[in-house]
Amino acid sequence: MFQLDLKSRKSIYEQVTDNLKELIMTGTLASGEKLPSVRELSKTITVNPNTVQKAYRELERQGYIYTTSGVGTFVADVSQITADAHSLELAKAALDDAFKQLLFLGLSYDEAREIAGEIMEQRRLSDD
Amino acid sequence: MFQLDLKSRKSIYEQVTDNLKELIMTGTLASGEKLPSVRELSKTITVNPNTVQKAYRELERQGYIYTTSGVGTFVADVSQITADAHSLELAKAALDDAFKQLLFLGLSYDEAREIAGEIMEQRRLSDD
Amino acid sequence: MFQLDLKSRKSIYEQVTDNLKELIMTGTLASGEKLPSVRELSKTITVNPNTVQKAYRELERQGYIYTTSGVGTFVADVSQITADAHSLELAKAALDDAFKQLLFLGLSYDEAREIAGEIMEQRRLSDD
C-alpha cells in the first residue's frame, strides 16, 4: 500500500501525505472511515510518530480528513473538495516545471508530449 | 529575464539553474556564447557569488555549459545533450506527481487532462 | 583512517570524497551503515562543515551514499554501482596521463610497465 522511499529527496511526511491522499481520492479509504492512530500508523510504516502527525495535520488543513478529539481521525467527504485558486496555480506550475524538465533533457517536443501522455493515461483508471 | 522568488520552496541556486537552462534550451543564449561571470551575475541578481557558482557548477555537470579556466563560462553544444536514464525517471516521476496533484485537488480526470494539455501546448512554441 | 594533505593540489573536499569512497568500496563502511554526521566528521577532521557537506553531496550524486532527510546519511548498495561512459572515459584518460608521466620521466617502456604492474598488484587484495 504505502510506498516510502527513504532515499528520495522528498521529505517523508510529504510522502506519507501523498500516499494517504491517493488512498482517499481513489476510494480505498472510504468517506467517514476511521484512519489508524498516529502511533499505530507510525509503527506499521516504521516512521517517526512526529512525521505521521505532521502528515495528518497537513491532510486536515487541506480538508481531506478531520479529527474528533479523543475519538480519532476520519476520512472527510472528498466529493466536496474543490480546488482553491492558489493550490491550482501551484499544481499547474509544478506540471509546467515537470514538462520543462522533460524538454530540457534533450527530448523533442513530440517525444516529451508522448511520454507525458503515457504517464497521464496510467492515471485514468486508478482515479475518478 | 530572471525570475527569482525568494519565498519559493525552490532554493535560489536551483531557480538560477532553471532560469539559465531555459535561456539555453530556447536558444536565447546561443551555443558557444559567454555567460556572465559569476561575480557579474551575482551582482545583477543580487545574490551571493557562491550561490551563482553552485548553479554554474550544476549546469556544467549536466553538460549545459563548460568552463575554460581563467577565461570564463560558455554555453555548450546543447544539441548533444541526451537524456540519461536516471534523470528521465526523475522527470517522469515529477510529472506524474504534478498530475496527481491536479487530480487530488478535486478535478475530474478529463478536466485535469485538459489543463495539462493547455500547459504543455504553451511550451510548444518556445521550444524546438 | 583519513589522510588529508592540506598542501596537496587536490582540494580538501575531493580528498574527503576519495577517502570515503575507498572506505565504502573496500567494505570498511558497510552497505546501509550510517556515516558520521556532517558536523561530527567536520569536527573529527577539523574541516569546515560546508567542506564535508560538499563531499557528501558529491558522493550522493555518484550513488555511493544516500540521505534520509533529518535522519542522516547512509552507505548505499555499492554492488549496484555501474560505470557510466563519461566517468569511465575520464578515468581512462587519467590512467593514460599517469602512465605518460612515468614514461616522460625518462623510464623505459618496460620499466614503466613494471612499476605500474606493482602498483596495481597492491590494489588486488584490498578490493573485490
Added chain:
Amino acid sequence: MFQLDLKSRKSIYEQVTDNLKELIMTGTLASGEKLPSVRELSKTITVNPNTVQKAYRELERQGYIYTTSGVGTFVADVSQITADAHSLELAKAALDDAFKQLLFLGLSYDEAREIAGEIMEQRRLSDD
C-alpha cells in the same frame, strides 16, 4: 599535433606542457632543435602568450628544454633525463589514483586491470 581541450578541467598551460613533453620524448622534436618563440606558438595554437610562457618555464625547470637568452629556446638532450625520486613518487601516486578510480567505478579488479593493460599497450609503440 596539438591537442587542446578548452573544456577540460586541466589548465591550458598544463596541456601545452604535456603536449610539448610528448613531442620531445617521442623524438618528434629532436634534441637541439629550436622551439617556436612564445609569441609564435601562442598565435599558432591561439592561446594567451602568458600561458605558453608558463609552459616553457615549466619545461625548462624540468630539464626538457633550455633557453639561450636572445637566441631562442631549444630541446635539451632528453637521453640524460632521469627520474628524480620526488617526481617518481608523484607519478606513481597519480597512477595509483587513476587505477583506484577505475576500481571504484564498479569494475572488477580483472576488468580494471585489462583496461589498464590496453591503455598502456597503446603507449608501447609511440614511445621509447
Added chain:
DNA sequence: GTGGTCTAGACCACT
C-alpha cells in the same frame, strides 16, 4: 579579469 575553494556563522525544514 576568470572560476574554485575554504572558513565562519547563520537560518531553515525535517525527524
Added chain:
DNA sequence: GTGGTCTAGACCACA
C-alpha cells in the same frame, strides 16, 4: 539531532 542553503569575506591558480 539531521542535512541543506545562504551570506560574507578571504585566498588561490590561471589567463
